[in-house]
Every structure is written in C-alpha cells, then in structure tokens.
Amino acid sequence: MLSGQGNAAVTEGKRDRVREIVLELAELDDGALDETSRFVEDCGIDSMTLVEIVAAVEREYALVFEEDQIRRMVNLAALREVFAEALARR
Numbered sequence: 001m002l003s004g005q006g007n008a009a010v011t012e013g014k015r016d017r018v019r020e021i022v023l024e025l026a027e028l029d030d031g032a033l034d035e036t037s038r039f040v041e042d043c044g045i046d047s048m049t050l051v052e053i054v055a056a057v058e059r060e061y062a063l064v065f066e067e068d069q070i071r072r073m074v075n076l077a078a079l080r081e082v083f084a085e086a087l088a089r090r
Contacts, residue, residue, distance in 0.1 A: 022079070040074075050073070061086075
C-alpha cells in the first residue's frame, strides 16, 4: 500500500472498471446507465445478469460480498458504495 492512500483505496480507475463490467455484462450502451439508474426497473437487467455482475466484480478484485451487501446493489452508486466497503474490509 502506498503511503497516504488509505486501505485499498478505490481509485477512479476501479470505479470506472466497475461501471464497464455492468455495461458489458448487461449489454447496455454507455448513455443507458447513470449513477441512479435502477438496474432492474430502469435498465431491464435480469437477476441472472445481476449475479454475473456481482461474480465478475468479486473475481476481478478478489472480494466476497455478503448477502445483505448484494441486496443493496440496486444501482451503480450503491454497487460502488458496497465495492468501496468491501475493499476497505480486506
């Protein structure tokens, strides 16, 4: 860890990568997803795709999300928040 960077800091690159994972796996255009777009209601992402998104983020960053954290992942902002919490825990 670099001095002055906090525990496994969530860089802008990591935040962008999480967004890229969602766009890629949900097969969405860039403009179809903003911070508060609800994955299911606004973007039409089904439950299997949500599982794939969670698994891809876990795999890429060697994380394991708790069930209550996964339930909170209703939009990109919430996913990024849970992602930051999980990075801080490790």
